[in-house]
Amino acid sequence: MATLYALSYIGILGFTLLWYFLDAREKPTAVVKAGFLTCVLLYIVFFLFAGRSIPFKLFVMFPRDIGIFLFIVIAGHYLADRTAVYLIVVLAITAFFYTIYFPVLRNSYMASRTPLDPSAEILFDIKSHDQLEKIKSALAKYDPEMEIAFPDIRRKDITELDDYYTLNLPESHENRVDDALKLLFGTNAVDWAERNEVITLSPLKKEKRQGRKDRKTPDYGLNDPFLDHQWGFRQMKMDAYYKILTGKKIKPKKTALIAVLDTGVDGNHEDLKKNYISTKKEYDRDVIGHGTHCAGIACAVSNNKIGIASMSPDAGYVRVTSIKVLDDSGRGSQRSIIDGMIRAVDQGADVLSLSLGGLSNDTGQRAYREVIRYALSHGAVVVVAAGNDNSDGRDHLPAGAEGVIAVTAVDESLNKAEFSNHVKHIKMGLAAPGVEIYSTIPENEYAYFNGTSMATPYVSSLVGVMKSINPKLETSDIFQILNKTGRKTNHPAMTGMFVQPADALAEMIK
DSSP: OHHHHHHHHHHHHHHHHHHHHHHHTTOOOHHHHHHHHHHHHHHHHHHHTOBSOHHHIIIIIHHHHHHHHHHHHHHHHHHTTOHHHHHHHHHHHHHHIIIIIHHHHHHHHBOOOSOBOTTOOEEEEESOGGGHHHHHHHTGGGOOEEEESOTTOSOGGGOSGGGEEEEEOOGGGGGGHHHHHHHHHHTTOEEEEEEOBEEEOOOOOOOBTOSOOOTTOOOOSOOOTTGGGOHHHHHTTHHHHHHHHTSSSOOOSSOEEEEEEESOOOTTOTTTGGGEEOSOGGGSOOSSSHHHHHHHHHHOOOSSSSSOOOSOSSTTTEEEEEEEOSOTTSEEEHHHHHHHHHHHHHTTOSEEEEOOOEEOSOSOOHHHHHHHHHHHHTTOEEEEEOOSSSSBGGGEETTTSTTOEEEEEEOTTSOBOTTOOBOTTOSSEEEEEOSSEEEEETTTEEEEEOSHHHHHHHHHHHHHHHHHHOTTOOHHHHHHHHHHHOBOOSSHHHHOEEOOHHHHHHHHHO
16 A cells, blocks of 8 residues: 555656646647546545554645645646756656655555564654753653663764664653654754664574585585585585685785674584674573574684584684674664664674664664764674565665665575565675575574575675775775675575675685
8 A cells, every 4th residue: 555655646746747748749638637637546545544643644744745746846837848858857856756755655654563662762863962951841741751872882973873862752652653753853953863663583493403404515625514504605605715715815914803783692602602702791692592593604613523614714814792682582672773783883893793674664764874874984894684574675774774785595596585675776785595594503502594684694704704804895895896706696686696705705816
């Protein structure tokens, strides 16, 4: 319904422009008029059934839609007889709707489908801290609680995140989030406000020490006993990759740090502890196993006659740490994730690996944009999962945020995994193994998991090795190399290029 509503409205605008164009040249317009009226009727029907309150429809959606329509009418009336200018305007309007406004229309159609953090439903960026009392007064009828959202950020001089507050509505007013947001903007004391959305990991199926084996295991020069469970190594040509790393042309200039932002990591796991750095004791445990599984993919100890291998031949290239941003039920909020990203950057992480995310109803999401900018300003690379809803990764955050590398999942035949979101509309999208991925789980165990969550640490690990060899590489440089040297999947437009580590290293040293 949301997509049909957006399409009907765009149809109204499109037929309006075409109507003026044909009329100015005395061409028949009967068919165009019929199309216009059809779209108007459809728009009215979908507008009436929108899952929003009547005030929101009347005072937000309708004025917005009418305002843009009137702009189109005025442009069409004055420019229709000037062909070149008219076509330029039409192209500009088309680009605007395709890249920006279409998701706004869809997202405004339905009330929030994504749950909000009941302890802090809203994040807002205050213009000046001395205006907090003004905001409290404007929202006094809701009796809200407010506190600084990210109090521990170190570099306050290069970000606006220190100006962010959380707003918590009492249980009796939890359904008044839209009204609270309008009041916030009405104070003229905030630069931005958005919903503090919650994400929850999908249930994980654990299959310990059993399942498929790769019968075509090449000689990687490693002695890890479960290499035959790691089909991704063969498809990524890891035998060639390890030959390059063990040669004399490449040496690490630093040990890059990969921060796994997740459910925690079992830092004492037999195949992780030599490569693991503890950031905080409470982050070194993992009840669910999701974070430990991702950490193993990213940085399991290779060639130690235990478990699996990773892209790091030894701890000289990369090491891994944990930043716990999801609780023991796999649940976290936008605030907890952003706070974890700040902590990772301030701890000196070179790569932030986020195997998480969710569908968002807020199109702005400036807080994510700001924390990514904070990470990039420190030279860190943010790698995130595209998501597992078989939909557009652009609508999922943080995958859809500007400045991240989003990772899709493919199977052993290099088909897009059925569950994986696509990255057609994301600037920096790549693919990696994400089906039947064998890795570490707590208590010295191993299991197969599926998901873009599993594909993400493969890319994070490779990015970490690249940063260890050339610490000056920025996100755009790394993506350009991985995209150029990647291998086409069976659905390249949907998945992005499938990473080829050996070719990426060769590109760096040629």
